[in-house]
Amino acid sequence: MIPASFDYVAPTTVADALAALAEHGDDAKVLAGGQSLLPILRMRLNAPSVVVDLGRIPELQGVSEEGDAIVIGAMTPYAAVLASELVSTHAGLLSKAVATVADPQIRHRGTVGGALVHADPAGDVGAPVLALGAELVIAGAGGQTRTVAADDFFEDLFTTAVGEGELLTQIRIPKHTGWGSHYEKFVRVSHQWSIVAVAAAVRVDGGSIAEARVGLTNMGATPLRARAVEEALVGRAATDEAVRAAVAQVAEGTNPPSDLNGGAEYRRHLATVLTRRAVLAAAGA
Amino acid sequence: MTITEDNPTAESSQAEVGRARRRKEDQRLITGRTRWTDNVTLPGMLHIAMVRSPFAHARVTAINTNEAKAARNVVAVLTGADLKDVQGANANAWPISADQVTPTHLPMVVDHVACAGEIVACVVARSAAEARDAAELVDVDYEELPAVLDMKEALKDEVLAHPDLGTNKSAFWQLDSKEGGTGDDVDAAIEAARTDGVVIEREYRQQRLIPAFMEPRSVVVDPTGEQITMWSATQIPHILRFLLAATTGVSESKIRVIAPDVGGGFGGKLQTTPEEFIAFAAARQLGKPVKYTETRSESLLSGHHGRDQWQKLTLSATKDGTVTGLKVELLADLGAYVALVGGGVPVLGAWMFNSIYKFPAYRFNVQTILTNKTWVDAYRGAGRPEATFGIERMMDELAAELGLDPLELREKNWIKHEEFPFTTVAGMTYDSGNYEAATARARELFDYEGLRAEQQRRRASNDPVQLGIGVSTFTEMCGLAPSRVLGSLSYGAGGWEHANIRMLPTGKVEVVTGTSPHGQGHETAWSQIVADRLGVPFEDVEVLHGDTQISHKGLDTYGSRSLVVGGEALVLAADKVIEKAKVVAAHLLEASADDLEFTGGRFGVKGTDQGLGIAEIALASFAAHNLPDGVEPGLDSDATYDPVSFSFPHGTHLCAMEVDTETGATKMRSYVCVDDIGVVVNPLIAEGQVHGGLVQGIAQALWEGAEYDENGTLVTGSFVDYTLPTAADTISFVTDRTESPSTTNTLGTKGVGEAGTIASTPAVVNAIVDALRPMGVHDVPMPCTPERVWRAIQSGGSTRQVESSGDAQPHFDPAAPNQDTPETEGGAQ
Numbered sequence A: 001m002i003p004a005s006f007d008y009v010a011p012t013t014v015a016d017a018l019a020a021l022a023e024h025g026d027d028a029k030v031l032a033g034g035q036s037l038l039p040i041l042r043m044r045l046n047a048p049s050v051v052v053d054l055g056r057i058p059e060l061q062g063v064s065e066e067g068d069a070i071v072i073g074a075m076t077p078y079a080a081v082l083a084s085e086l087v088s089t090h091a092g093l094l095s096k097a098v099a100t101v102a103d104p105q106i107r108h109r110g111t112v113g114g115a116l117v118h119a120d121p122a123g124d125v126g127a128p129v130l131a132l133g134a135e136l137v138i139a140g141a142g143g144q145t146r147t148v149a150a151d152d153f154f155e156d157l158f159t160t161a162v163g164e165g166e167l168l169t170q171i172r173i174p175k176h177t178g179w180g181s182h183y184e185k186f187v188r189v190s191h192q193w194s195i196v197a198v199a200a201a202v203r204v205d206g207g208s209i210a211e212a213r214v215g216l217t218n219m220g221a222t223p224l225r226a227r228a229v230e231e232a233l234v235g236r237a238a239t240d241e242a243v244r245a246a247v248a249q250v251a252e253g254t255n256p257p258s259d260l261n262g263g264a265e266y267r268r269h270l271a272t273v274l275t276r277r278a279v280l281a282a283a284g285a
Numbered sequence B: 001m002t003i004t005e006d007n008p009t010a011e012s013s014q015a016e017v018g019r020a021r022r023r024k025e026d027q028r029l030i031t032g033r034t035r036w037t038d039n040v041t042l043p044g045m046l047h048i049a050m051v052r053s054p055f056a057h058a059r060v061t062a063i064n065t066n067e068a069k070a071a072r073n074v075v076a077v078l079t080g081a082d083l084k085d086v087q088g089a090n091a092n093a094w095p096i097s098a099d100q101v102t103p104t105h106l107p108m109v110v111d112h113v114a115c116a117g118e119i120v121a122c123v124v125a126r127s128a129a130e131a132r133d134a135a136e137l138v139d140v141d142y143e144e145l146p147a148v149l150d151m152k153e154a155l156k157d158e159v160l161a162h163p164d165l166g167t168n169k170s171a172f173w174q175l176d177s178k179e180g181g182t183g184d185d186v187d188a189a190i191e192a193a194r195t196d197g198v199v200i201e202r203e204y205r206q207q208r209l210i211p212a213f214m215e216p217r218s219v220v221v222d223p224t225g226e227q228i229t230m231w232s233a234t235q236i237p238h239i240l241r242f243l244l245a246a247t248t249g250v251s252e253s254k255i256r257v258i259a260p261d262v263g264g265g266f267g268g269k270l271q272t273t274p275e276e277f278i279a280f281a282a283a284r285q286l287g288k289p290v291k292y293t294e295t296r297s298e299s300l301l302s303g304h305h306g307r308d309q310w311q312k313l314t315l316s317a318t319k320d321g322t323v324t325g326l327k328v329e330l331l332a333d334l335g336a337y338v339a340l341v342g343g344g345v346p347v348l349g350a351w352m353f354n355s356i357y358k359f360p361a362y363r364f365n366v367q368t369i370l371t372n373k374t375w376v377d378a379y380r381g382a383g384r385p386e387a388t389f390g391i392e393r394m395m396d397e398l399a400a401e402l403g404l405d406p407l408e409l410r411e412k413n414w415i416k417h418e419e420f421p422f423t424t425v426a427g428m429t430y431d432s433g434n435y436e437a438a439t440a441r442a443r444e445l446f447d448y449e450g451l452r453a454e455q456q457r458r459r460a461s462n463d464p465v466q467l468g469i470g471v472s473t474f475t476e477m478c479g480l481a482p483s484r485v486l487g488s489l490s491y492g493a494g495g496w497e498h499a500n501i502r503m504l505p506t507g508k509v510e511v512v513t514g515t516s517p518h519g520q521g522h523e524t525a526w527s528q529i530v531a532d533r534l535g536v537p538f539e540d541v542e543v544l545h546g547d548t549q550i551s552h553k554g555l556d557t558y559g560s561r562s563l564v565v566g567g568e569a570l571v572l573a574a575d576k577v578i579e580k581a582k583v584v585a586a587h588l589l590e591a592s593a594d595d596l597e598f599t600g601g602r603f604g605v606k607g608t609d610q611g612l613g614i615a616e617i618a619l620a621s622f623a624a625h626n627l628p629d630g631v632e633p634g635l636d637s638d639a640t641y642d643p644v645s646f647s648f649p650h651g652t653h654l655c656a657m658e659v660d661t662e663t664g665a666t667k668m669r670s671y672v673c674v675d676d677i678g679v680v681v682n683p684l685i686a687e688g689q690v691h692g693g694l695v696q697g698i699a700q701a702l703w704e705g706a707e708y709d710e711n712g713t714l715v716t717g718s719f720v721d722y723t724l725p726t727a728a729d730t731i732s733f734v735t736d737r738t739e740s741p742s743t744t745n746t747l748g749t750k751g752v753g754e755a756g757t758i759a760s761t762p763a764v765v766n767a768i769v770d771a772l773r774p775m776g777v778h779d780v781p782m783p784c785t786p787e788r789v790w791r792a793i794q795s796g797g798s799t800r801q802v803e804s805s806g807d808a809q810p811h812f813d814p815a816a817p818n819q820d821t822p823e824t825e826g827g828a829q
């Protein structure tokens, strides 16, 4: 599979990358880890005339700490996120979700930012980012940046708040230190995308759930946050019975896809089972 | 090294057969010192890109190639109109009935497209990238025709896959034990059982599979020498050469076919492909070497598919579980064309549905059907996995109906070890076997009783995770032969195999085999056999294959035939070398040939310490200074072996599956198999064949399935949706062997290449069904996806199939804003 030919530029600063995008308009395409973009190009589903590689921009790399937030550069590969103690300590849910992405090769290439902008509803980073109430920093043509709440970031299938000529630069996740977390991913073969997955983080206090965050993967065109379930969980004991009752309605109002891996009805059923399991595992029950 | 007087003892040199040697070819293969067809690069070589139909059924009304021809570095754009008189045809070598309906299969269509992915034009350019770019510019006008995709629909002949043929029915074939004089009337047996016995009737679906070999197919053709040379990633260089000659009119002597390193086939490269014929025609037309290598998407779409049957089965038995009859009615989807073996694949199951059992009455019917899908042909096991699945599922159903243990039921019906040789109700004579021994060993390794007890506990406690135990006691037939039997079935070739042994003057040995390995390890196993036979060191044996100029005669590798047929040819050739050498040895030793004995590579004069090593004799025979009168120089020998019968490996496979009843997810808990494959030349290689085979069979049960949408577009067109398992999805298998040497060949071998695949599929499905039987489930269609398992549980066992839509997961949605609208037209992917 050979992509149509394209020019390639590799700027070393965000400003230069934005300039390159401004120059080429919609003929240009941003390349992060290439794990989604390259198959698209090779299958000739898209044929940009210029590819702007973000791989040589140091300011987009790495994990740091800023007050109450963990800051992840958009170009940080999954593997680096997995290795980061800051992430596992303060945003453990993201570590757990990232660990389930594809295989080690892809985790060394693919980036958290690339995955978020690609916004595949079956992708595994959307739900935890949403559940943890992250903020996404977007840089625009004039060099100005804006910050978008995760709730407003995912707009539709493969569509986010990142507009043409813009770049996602950072993911800022409020610290959830001391929370238990679990990512329950359901697949048929190990290297598969989620058929359905549930991201859950809970703060347990004295045997009952004090706070809960629940995100759903592949239950609609975008990752979803199950707020009603989060509220229903508060104050419940971390037991099978209590959690089962609280999560029973989790699939209500969702619009999951029907494909070879399962029909919508089955996915709704799965979401209910997986949410219970995710919450219980997160609570250490 | 040459054999010296103080050569190691006979025992140690004979010990090669049976040694778990590491494969001598692996060091080279896994360090990249390989010669795949795609690695072949010739001076001035051009590259081909194919333009394929996106429609399942269409008429090509116009092709505009102007823009493509004008593209940079494009040398030619060829259409069916350009090639129609020179391209040859993709033949069917096994018409299963005299009146079989066989659509002409042209490599490049001229005006009628019968399945998606058919080639309508090709671009030849100086680079592969330029060829691909220009292929996008070929403008094809299609008039879409209604497509027939479902084989039961196709039977009605309302929509035709090939309108000019007037029917979708290709051929009907029957084996009937009463008519053939091998058993009783099956209808009478079933009628009798309806009154005072049990009758089990079931319908099973063998889904369509994709062979998915690791190396995509590739072909290079060099027309610049005296012979036209074709390199191809094929299992069958000899058959390919023959069919190129037979259908293009080029003299066979002007064609050389080379199968260099070939990365897997599983039957998927047991084909002569449109791509090979188009490359051959293009190279001849242009007078330049050309290369075509398919993409994985092309491979999944256009390499032949496997299986795809409906099986309607009726089993009758007495109330104590003695089977009285089996009736098999098959529908087999051949896809758009009758491929090389084509309808012969389901027919190969005819002798296997009765499996290891002593059924008194049997009938096998198959109707082959044409549809507008990719053509179907051999895939690992070819006919036998389907048969084994059918009968092993049925035996479990019968056991459940009668409340018997499935192993006990089998034992009641199987051939006892003292009854061999045994002629079955299908007319095959099984030479040897010991089902009791293999089953006893498997039970023990599996802890059958322990797992049954756990199953009871989980049932009693209503555990959300239930445990099921699946049984598969199988036999199969290897080594398609003998030639006269194949002739009687109208099969287009014989079943013999050829070998040649060349004794080089330095004492080294070259072995030329007509088999054509593509991952099996023949180089190692053949060396072991010859080293033993000739008493030369393993390292001194070189195995040559896969080039029709070196191995001029052969029938290639498929059907677990290489060792059982090709291995015997080796033995015969080696024996001839020894015979020739003996004459020379007697002469040089001034002894009577009768006084010589050959052990450990040395001819010794009985009762003396005099003798000569075979290497010394090879040198003397090469020099030819001192040979007996009338003896030709050289010890080289040829042999062609035509087996007297098939060989019949067997085994008992036991599988435990955990089923999560909340989600329908299944998890393999343990898998034990005890195979009897006769004498084993190399246990490590045999083990590897079993492991790989198991995974492929388990994959049919759990993961794989080629799915088309209602337009005839292959939905599982990439590995995102065709869920091929990896090592991460499987467990460690427990394997062991019993050994009943074959009595129909001298090595005592039986063939192992397909055993694992044939046996494992029903073991897994039986286990899943066994787990869910208390919930009223008696079937889950394959692949047993979690959703299907869950639905089976929900519907309390009714086999009503509520299917999810046949859509692919939309990871690469072309309409997504991150991606522009696709520019592809004409199915270029």
Ligand SMILES: Cc1cc2nc3c(=O)[nH]c(=O)nc-3n(C[C@H](O)[C@H](O)[C@H](O)COP(=O)(O)OP(=O)(O)OC[C@H]3O[C@@H](n4cnc5c(N)ncnc54)[C@H](O)[C@@H]3O)c2cc1C
Binding pocket: A029, A030, A031, A032, A033, A034, A035, A036, A037, A038, A039, A054, A074, A075, A100, A101, A102, A103, A106, A109, A110, A111, A112, A113, A114, A115, A117, A118, A120, A122, A123, A124, A125, A162, A166, A167, A168, A169, A191, A192, A193, A194, B818
């Ligand atoms: C075999 C396979 C299996 C996979 N399995 C999984 C899985 O199980 N779970 C899962 O979540 N994912 C999976 N993926 C996808 C993987 O996570 C991808 O890496 C991810 O979707 C995209 O990240 P990337 O860095 O590779 O981005 P790219 O492919 O480089 O880019 C993706 C898109 O985002 C745009 N983009 C990238 N970065 C930016 C930026 N900073 N600003 C603006 N636009 C940007 C690009 O232009 C492109 O449109 C799999 C991929 C493969 C190939």
